[in-house]
Amino acid sequence: xxxxxxxxxxxxxxxxxxxxxxxALSIEIIGAGEHQIPVAIVPFGGDENLSQSINAVIxxxxxxxxxFRLVDPIGKSPHQLADVSYPDWQVRGADALVIGTVAVQPxxxxxxxxxxxxxxxxxxxxxxxVSANSDQMRAVGHRIADLIYQKLTGDQGVFSTxxxxxxxxxxxxxxxxxxxxxxxNEQNVLEQSEPIMSPAWSPDGSHLAYVSFETGHAVVYVxxxxxxxxxxxxxxxxxxxxPAWSPDGxxxxxxxARDGSTQIYLVKSDGxxxxxxxxxxxxxxxxxxxxxxQTLLFTSDRGGSPQIYSMPVAGGPAQRLxxxxxxxxxxxxSPDGKSFVYTHxxxxxxxxxxxxxQSGQVELLTLGGWEKNPSFAPNGKLILxxxxxxxRGILATVSSDGRVQEHMFTQSGDARVPVWGPHL
Amino acid sequence: MKKILFSxxxxxLLVACASEKPKEPExxxxxxxxxxxxxxxxxxxxxxxxxxxxxxxILAKRSVYFPFDVSAVQEADKPIVEAHGKYLSxxxxxxxxxxxxxxxxxxxxxxxxxxQRRADSVKKMLILxxxxxxxxxxxxxxxxxxxxxxxxxxxxxxxxxSDIKYQ
Numbered sequence: 001x002x003x004x005x006x007x008x009x010x011x012x013x014x015x016x017x018x019x020x021x022x023x024a025l026s027i028e029i030i031g032a033g034e035h036q037i038p039v040a041i042v043p044f045g046g047d048e049n050l051s052q053s054i055n056a057v058i059x060x061x062x063x064x065x066x067x068f069r070l071v072d073p074i075g076k077s078p079h080q081l082a083d084v085s086y087p088d089w090q091v092r093g094a095d096a097l098v099i100g101t102v103a104v105q106p107x108x109x110x111x112x113x114x115x116x117x118x119x120x121x122x123x124x125x126x127x128x129x130v131s132a133n134s135d136q137m138r139a140v141g142h143r144i145a146d147l148i149y150q151k152l153t154g155d156q157g158v159f160s161t162x163x164x165x166x167x168x169x170x171x172x173x174x175x176x177x178x179x180x181x182x183x184x185n186e187q188n189v190l191e192q193s194e195p196i197m198s199p200a201w202s203p204d205g206s207h208l209a210y211v212s213f214e215t216g217h218a219v220v221y222v223x224x225x226x227x228x229x230x231x232x233x234x235x236x237x238x239x240x241x242x243p244a245w246s247p248d249g250x251x252x253x254x255x256x257a258r259d260g261s262t263q264i265y266l267v268k269s270d271g272x273x274x275x276x277x278x279x280x281x282x283x284x285x286x287x288x289x290x291x292x293x294q295t296l297l298f299t300s301d302r303g304g305s306p307q308i309y310s311m312p313v314a315g316g317p318a319q320r321l322x323x324x325x326x327x328x329x330x331x332x333x334s335p336d337g338k339s340f341v342y343t344h345x346x347x348x349x350x351x352x353x354x355x356x357x358q359s360g361q362v363e364l365l366t367l368g369g370w371e372k373n374p375s376f377a378p379n380g381k382l383i384l385x386x387x388x389x390x391x392r393g394i395l396a397t398v399s400s401d402g403r404v405q406e407h408m409f410t411q412s413g414d415a416r417v418p419v420w421g422p423h424l
Numbered sequence: 425m426k427k428i429l430f431s432x433x434x435x436x437l438l439v440a441c442a443s444e445k446p447k448e449p450e451x452x453x454x455x456x457x458x459x460x461x462x463x464x465x466x467x468x469x470x471x472x473x474x475x476x477x478x479x480x481x482i483l484a485k486r487s488v489y490f491p492f493d494v495s496a497v498q499e500a501d502k503p504i505v506e507a508h509g510k511y512l513s514x515x516x517x518x519x520x521x522x523x524x525x526x527x528x529x530x531x532x533x534x535x536x537x538x539x540q541r542r543a544d545s546v547k548k549m550l551i552l553x554x555x556x557x558x559x560x561x562x563x564x565x566x567x568x569x570x571x572x573x574x575x576x577x578x579x580x581x582x583x584x585x586s587d588i589k590y591q
Contacts, residue, residue: 171569195568197532211536217563218536239540239564242533255533257564260544262537283537299534305493306534327493329531343531370575372531417532 037152040071040094040119044112045079045101050137054102054112057141058148060182061159064397065149065382066404081115081124089119096125096152102140110134116148125151138185156423158377163384164189164199164208165395165418167410176210178225181377181420183395183408189223200243200252201421202269209233209243209252220254222269233271244287244296245269246313253277253287253296253313264298266313277315288332288340289313297321297331297340308342308355321355322362328353332375334400341365341374341383352385352398365402375419376400384420475511476590482507488546490584492529495541497549505546508588509553516556519591522546524564525571527580532566539564546586561591 039062043055062068071094078084079101089097100114109131116126130143139160146157159181167175176190176199190196194213201208202222209222218239223230234240238257242264245252252269255262264278264287278284282302289296293313300309303320306327311318322328326346333340334354344353349368355361370388377384380400387396389407393414397406408415475481486508488501497505512518524543526535543562550560572579 195565197536197566197568213565213568218566238544238562239536239566241536255537257537257540257544262540283534283541285537286531286533299531301493301534306530327530329534345529348529 036067036069037096038069038071038094039096039098039148039152040073040089040092041098042073042077042079042100044099044114045077046103050102050104050110052137052141054137054141054144057138057182058098058145061142061145061157062148064182064404064406066399067149067153067381081117084117086117086119086122094119096148098144098148100144104134105131108134110137110140112140112144114144116151138180142180142182155381156379158379158382158420158423161378161423162205162421163395163418164201164421165386166196166199166416167413168195168393168416169413173413176208178208178421183410186410189225189228197417198242199417199419200245201419202245203247203249203422205422205424207269209245211241211243220252222252222271231271233269234265234267234274242285242287244289246289247291247293253289255285255287264296277313278311278318280318286330290333291335291337297333299329299331308340330373334376335378335380341376343372343374343385352383354383354400363402365398365400366405371396373417373419377420378423382420384418386416386418483511486588488586488588489581490542490586492527492580492584493538494584495524495538495545497545502549505549505588506553509550509555512550512556512559513554516559519559519561520550520555521561521563521589521591522550523587523589524562525569525583525585525587526564526567527583528567528570528575529580530567532568536564536566536568539566542584542586546588550588 041055041059047053047055059070063070071092076088078099097117097119098114100112102112104110111129111131113129115124118125126147130140132139142159145159149157161181162178163181164178167177172193174192174196175188176196177186178189179186189208192214197211199208199210206226207222207224209220211218211220218241219235220233220240220243221230222233234254234256236256236258240256242255243252250269251266254265254267256265261281262283262285263276264284265274265276267274280300280302282300284298284300286299287296295310296313297308297310299306306329307320308322308328308331309318309320326344329343331340331342339354339356341354344351350371351364351368352366352371352374353362353364372386374383374385382397382399384397387394393416395408395415395418476483482504485504488497488504522543524539526538543564547560547562551557570583572582
C-alpha cells in the first residue's frame, strides 16, 4: 500500500508539468445516501499553517461520495493516539474518527501522518504517512480520503483519480482540461480557438485521445500528459472522431466518415493498422470497450433512431440494447462490466441512465435536464456527466444508485464532454 | 429559376456593355482638336457581375435547413443546392466547402455524424446538379459551432443547417 501511495504521488508530480489553469470552483451537493457512515475528522495538527487545508479536501471528498455523514469535532482536537478519548466520540455518534498531523518538511515536501480509528471497537484501522511535494497538498488530502473510504466501505477510493473535460468560453476559446476528481487543480492540456471534443483516457492515465477542429475539420489526436507530445491518430476526409481505448491500451476504436457514413474502425495507438469493423451504412459512433476487451458498445441509428448496440470487437452481428420511446446515446461500461451508463433523451430532456446487462433493468439516475456524456469512476460508485445550471455548462456527479448528486461549477465558461480517468 | 435566368441575362448585358466600352485613345494618336462631347448621362458603373456576388441571385443563398434528425435536403431548399451545382459545373475552377451542423438534441458525437451526413447529402445533390466531386469538400461541426445557443426550437432550427462556402 505504501508503494502504491508513492507511485501515485509520482504520477501526480509528473502531471503538474502542464500549465496551471484558473483554480476556483464551487461545489453543491444534492441529496444524501441512505446508510451514511458517521465519521468525525479532527483538523490535523499543523493544518492551519498550510496554504491549502488538507482537512477541507478530505471532508469534501467524503461528503461528495454520499456515503458518509461528517460529525462535527468541535471542542475536541486530539492529534495523537494518546490524546483520544473514545467516549467523547461515542456520545457524538461517530463510528469512525480521523486524527493526525501535517507539516512541511525541511526538504520542502509536505508530510501528513494520520490515523483512522474505529470508535466502537476502540481500535486503529489505518495508520499511515502520506507525503508529496508542497505544491501537491490537495493530492495528500485525496490520498488520505481514499484510504479512509477504502477501509470504511471496502471499495477502492477514486478521490486521487483525475478527470478530463473541455471548457468553452464564448465561441472562440476552447481548453482541454485535466483536473482532480473534485474539479480542482485544473491544468490546460490544449488551448485554442477551435472546438475540442471527446477526450478519452488511456488505461494507464498517461495519454489523452481527443478530437480537435484546429485544422478545420474533426481530427483525432493522442497526446502524452507527461511530455505534451502528440500524434495524429486519424486525419481522413470528413469527420474523424469518438476515440475509445482498448483495456490493454494497444488499440483505439474510432468513428470515421471517410468511406461515407460514419462507421467504427479499429486502429493501433500509433495510428497504424486501420480496420473497419461496422458496415451498417447508418451512423455508427461512440464506441466503448468492455473491461475484458471483447465487446464494444456503440450508438447507431441503423434501426431508425439513435440507440445503443453491442458487438464483438472481432466483428460480427450487433445486438440492440435499448428499446422504447426516446433516443439513447453515449454508452460507457461500468468497471465490472455488468452494466452500462448512457444518455436517454425523451420529451426534450436528457437523463443519465444505467442498464443492467443481465436483467435488462433500466434506471434513470437523474431528474432530467441538459445532461450528457456520462462515464463511471473507476470504482463504479460514481458517474461523472455534463450538466447545466444557471445557464452554464457544468460538471456533475451522481452516485451509481442515483441518491447523491454533486454539481461542480468552473470559474467561467461552459464545462463540456467530461470523462473520468483511471486509477493511476 | 426565373431569378437565375434574369441574373444570367443581366450578367450578359453587363458583359456586353463592358465589351463596348470605348478604348482609351492610343498615346501616338494626336488628340482631335474638337471639343469633347458633353458627357452622356452617368451610366451605371460597368462591372462584370459574377452571379455568385449578385445579392438578388438564388446563389446568394448559401444555407439549407433540416428538420430534427433528418439529413435529406428539403424540397424547399433543393433549388438553392441545384443552382450551386449548376454554377459549379459552369465554373470548374471554383471549389466549395460544405459545412454540416446539428442542433444540440443528441450526443456531441452523434451530432458530428449527423452534421457530416447533412453535408454529404448536399454534396450528393450538388453532384447530381452538375458539380464534380473534386470541387466539393464536406466537413461537420456537429453541435460544436452553434449560431444560436438557447434551448428552444427557434434556435435549434437555425443550427440544423448545411452551409455552402466558396473557397
